[in-house]
Structures are given as structure tokens and as C-alpha cells.
Amino acid sequence: MPEVALLGRSNVGKSSLINVLARRRSLAKTSAHPGKTTTFNLYCVDHDFVVVDAPGLGYARTSRSERDRWERELALYVRKRERLAVVLMLMDSRHAPTEVDRDTMRFVHDSGRPALIVLTKSDKLSGNARTKALSRVANAMNALAVEWPVVETSAKTGRGREELLEWVDRFVSSI
Numbered sequence: 001m002p003e004v005a006l007l008g009r010s011n012v013g014k015s016s017l018i019n020v021l022a023r024r025r026s027l028a029k030t031s032a033h034p035g036k037t038t039t040f041n042l043y044c045v046d047h048d049f050v051v052v053d054a055p056g057l058g059y060a061r062t063s064r065s066e067r068d069r070w071e072r073e074l075a076l077y078v079r080k081r082e083r084l085a086v087v088l089m090l091m092d093s094r095h096a097p098t099e100v101d102r103d104t105m106r107f108v109h110d111s112g113r114p115a116l117i118v119l120t121k122s123d124k125l126s127g128n129a130r131t132k133a134l135s136r137v138a139n140a141m142n143a144l145a146v147e148w149p150v151v152e153t154s155a156k157t158g159r160g161r162e163e164l165l166e167w168v169d170r171f172v173s174s175i
Contacts, residue, residue, distance in 0.1 A: 002175040003042075004049050004052065006054060007054055007057065012092050014053050022046075054074055078111050085175045091137065092121055093120060093121050094124055105140065105141070109144060117148050118164065122153060123156045151163050
């Protein structure tokens with residue numbers, strides 16, 4: 001089956017997004033504490049594709065050597081996995097793209113993999129703040145010469161679910 005990888009900083013909402021996509025509240029275990037996902041976890045969504053929940057990048061309550069190992073495994077996965085259809089790069093819409101976000105964006109872009117930016121937690125922002133968040137992401141992509149679709153999502157309200165699935169279906173159908 002085609003695979004859809006979720007990448008992003010620790011606690012950005014990767015597991016919550018899986019639950020939204022699958023329409024199941026607790027399929028993927030969520031936590032308020034960063035770094036709970038320590039392995040690659042696979043979830044089948046509607047028998048059409050597999051979502052791969054990767055350990056969070058950046059801060060996690062684990063050793064530096066363990067985080068380095070995750071990053072090496074992730075790099076190998078993104079570069080070599082034949083069934084990988086698209087990378088969903090998650091960013092918290094409340095914050096400007098961090099150095100970790102920009103490094104991840106650069107890495108995914110350099111890998112040649114198709115990708116989408118998924119702005120999470122958009123329910124926590126006003127309309128004006130969401131516009132500013134989109135602008136910050138557009139500026140970061142422009143600085144790296146990256147042109148990817150951006151989808152605003154909310155695990156709380158379900159915002160962006162259908163749009164995100166439409167994009168994912170486009171990439172999955174090409175595998």
C-alpha cells in the first residue's frame with residue numbers, strides 16, 4: 001500500500017492528525033508531553049494508504065544519541081522507501097517556522113519527495129492570526145525555493161480534513 005509520512009517537531013500534532021484522518025479518537029496515542037512517539041508507527045486509513053507516524057524532530061525527553069538515531073532512520077526512510085507517496089510536514093500554526101522546521105523542509109525538498117505543509121492547531125488562532133501564519137510559512141518556503149501546498153488543520157474541529165485527504169489521494173493514486 002502507498003505510504004504517507006508525517007514529519008514534524010515533537011508535540012506538533014502528528015498523532016492527533018492521524019486520529020482526525022481515520023475518524024477515530026484514540027487510534028494513535030497522544031500526549032501533552034513531547035517525544036512520546038519513539039518508533040515508526042503505521043496506521044491503515046480507509047484501506048487506501050498507510051500513515052507513517054515518525055518520532056518528532058527536535059526536542060524530546062530522550063538522549064541526544066537516540067534522537068540522532070531517529071533522524072538517521074528518518075533520512076533513510078524518506079530517501080529510499082519505494083512506497084512513500086508523499087510527506088506531510090506538520091508545523092504548529094501558532095509559531096513561526098523554527099530552524100528544525102526549515103531544516104526538515106530543506107531535507108524533504110532535497111530528497112525530491114512530494115510534500116505538503118500541514119499547519120496544525122489552527123482552531124487556536126483568529127482569522128487574522130491564521131493569515132499571518134500562512135504568510136510566515138510562505139516566506140519560509142520562498143527563502144528555500146520550496147513550492148508546496150499548505151493546508152490548515154485542527155484536530156479539535158476537523159478543519160482541513162477533507163482538503164488534506166484530497167491532496168493525499170492525488171499523490172497516493174500516482175503510486
